Amino acid sequence: MATERDISLNDYLRARKIDPALATLVEHIAKSAIVMADHLKAAAFHDQIGNAGTRNVQDEEQKLLDVLADRVFRETCAEAASLAAYVSEEVDDVAWLKAPLAGDLILYVDPLIYLSNEQIRASPPRGQSADGRAWSGRYGQVGYRAGTSAPARR
Incomplete structure (x- = not known):
């Protein structure tokens, strides 16, 4: 129904x-x-x-x-x-x-x-940047944890 x-x-x-x-x-x-x-x-x-x-x-x-x-x-x-x-x-x-x-x-x-x-902000799909770091997030509000490729929320 x-x-x-x-x-x-x-x-x-x-x-x-x-x-x-x-x-x-x-x-x-x-x-x-x-x-x-x-x-x-x-x-x-x-x-x-x-x-x-x-x-x-x-x-x-x-x-x-x-x-x-x-x-x-x-x-x-x-x-x-x-x-x-x-x-x-x-x-x-x-x-x-x-x-x-x-x-x-x-x-x-x-x-x-x-x-x-x-x-x-851009709202990209999850993926990988040209330098190999992972990225994801809503409205591009994503950074990277120092020394890692893991995204860190801002």
């Missing part, structure tokens, strides 16, 4: 009779979050940490991950047929995706909320 933990997001939203247009948009938001989680895990390995050299609508320095997250959310959520416009704190203008119809939705989003890039 399926439990609440076994149910898909799609089935969960449908079972609660959530408006189909909204349910579809929520599924696209979830898909965007999954894509960004993968990017965050590998950000340090793909040189995606640091400043982008641009500013957002609140005149804050944009990070490379801010710009990437905005693109991922905008492109993924634009696939939802009911989304008429996308508004992000990362860009000045509303992205009108189509002429709005009755029942269409507008998504207002801050696609990536975090305190600083210094708090975003």
